[in-house]
Amino acid sequence: KVIDENRRILNQQRTLQGKSKISYTHLIGWAIVQAIKDVPAINHAFVEADGEPYRVARTQLNLGVAVDVAGKDGNRSLMVPNIKNAGGLNFSQYTDAFDDIVKRARTGKLQVTDFQGTTVSLTNPGTVGTIASV
Template identity: 30%
Template sequence: AKPREDAVMDRGHGKVHASPSVRAFARNVEVDLAQVNGTGRKGRILREDVMKALKSSTPAAASGGAVSGGAGIPPIPAVDFSKFGPVENVEMSRIKKISGPALHRSWLNIPHVTHNEDADITELDKYRKELDTAAKAEGYRVTLLSFIVKASVSALKKHWEFNSSIHPDGDKLIKKDFYNIGFAADTPNGLMVPVIKDADRKGIVEISKALGDLSAAARDGKLKSADMQGATFTISSLGGIGGTSFTPLVNAPEVAILGLTRSAMKPVWDGEAFQPRNMLPMSLSYDHRAVDGALAARFAAHLKYLLGDARRLML
């Protein structure tokens, strides 16, 4: 007899019950449903059960043992490096121990794609410097990131899919009508991601002050857990260090992250001659299950449009 749609034959051990979306998810992450304990009604296997099984099958990421690629993927072989020269085991920071398994899980579960785009910020940066000069006298700074946050909110409103999360059943998106922007902060203890809550209700001055306050708290180790929760979209900026592009990892349950590298003066053809323009490289990584390439290109194009003229951010 043909098995019901919500049942999966268990290689000689009867049936395991799970919805088609959960079965598909389990196949994608290579988890054997026969080895999963269902916590749903009548032992039905839920997506959360598969996630728990996936996490338990990759103990290396959480415990620092042999690094495994995931369920069904052979672990990286252990190597005795002392055979080749002096070595030292250095303890990972607490932040890396916590973030490592989450990043590993995101990489295993999310089909990442990165869209690269350059934005002309020549005029915007001139305006920013004027604002920053006045802001210094009041005890805060206006950085380019303030404008990126503002522009990102506009792009998220225009293309709501980037502000969503994939529903646990895997066949719908959770549309969020709030805009909390996370930003990666480099601290002595490692990378932290504070969150600017209700960024859509803040202007450039308020965003700038929030960035300064949260960054200082992160550096001083005074961030509260609530300060790092609830992000709907994240920005990771390496502009202060360098680079021309990179692939930032989406931090699930978010579906996108914007990476920024150092802006540089480049010759840009204006139709008649090459002009020196300050160009900002942007790298937009997204979950291809929630966002397709065309939508990503439109999102990046909207950011580029807004950053091309600061007045557009006020509309």
């Protein structure tokens, strides 16, 4: 209930400022970013070198955002561009970057670099009718 009310108030203010509304996906992504800032090991990865696993401590958080895109032929595709250095952004910068990456995905204006370096990704399977997911 609290998140619903805070989101409603935030969206009223953003509407008055001519900005886009904040979705639950925005908020969940922001929560992921904040959690990783608190527990940076979540952003680590493992690589294999000389047949042995090594942990890579990533210093930059690039949040991949899954975007459902309709092709010219009507087929749908899932693209996962990322918000570069999401951990270094404030909430306003984050929402602007989030909206920009989604808009560019839906208008076919992404570059290869928009997909490079993703360290963590977020998807929203609820749009395809799931009732439970992790």
